[in-house]
Ligand code: SIN
């Protein structure tokens with residue numbers, strides 16, 4: 001495993017080997033069955049190119065009413081529990097006993113991306129944000145804690161783990177593009193990003 005620091009964000013390359021990645025995909029299968037991916041729209045009504053769902057006590061949703069954490073999938077059911085192998089990554093990486101409230105599951109198909117944003121819907125920014133990349137490579141852009149600052153980009157690969165914490169907890173970040181088909185982890189291609197957060 002190698003560790004990079006980019007603008008205060010810790011990027012741990014190769015945390016999960018191929019077998020561990022495959023186990024996570026297996027663990028996600030029943031989660032995606034119970035809480036299917038949906039296409040969120042922003043408050044302005046624009047469709048996001050990423051499809052998403054969540055596991056945990058709370059899930060993150062965006063619709064015409066805005067974005068927020070809520071205890072239900074848009075179709076009304078409680079979110080499934082966060083699978084143990086995903087919780088294990090959080091505990092290992094953060095060293096905290098407290099479990100995250102939310103595991104946001106983002107799916108990037110061909111052409112999907114995510115604009116620069118801050119993760120700031122959580123109550124307490126002293127908790128880090130941990131994110132896990134699975135599947136296709138993605139170009140991750142990291143900026144400043146203020147909009148409009150200089151940015152740096154780094155390719156994330158399957159099995160990499162990103163930690164945004166401390167002074168880098170509120171940096172702007174986004175995914176410019178993925179290299180569709182660069183990984184064979186997901187049978188239909190694409191990328192899954194798991195974002196673990198303490199929300200309340
Ligand atoms: C996000 O910031 O919500 C997603 C980041 C990623 O896909 O790596």
Ligand code: FE2
Pocket residue numbers: 117118119173
């Ligand atoms: Fe984010």
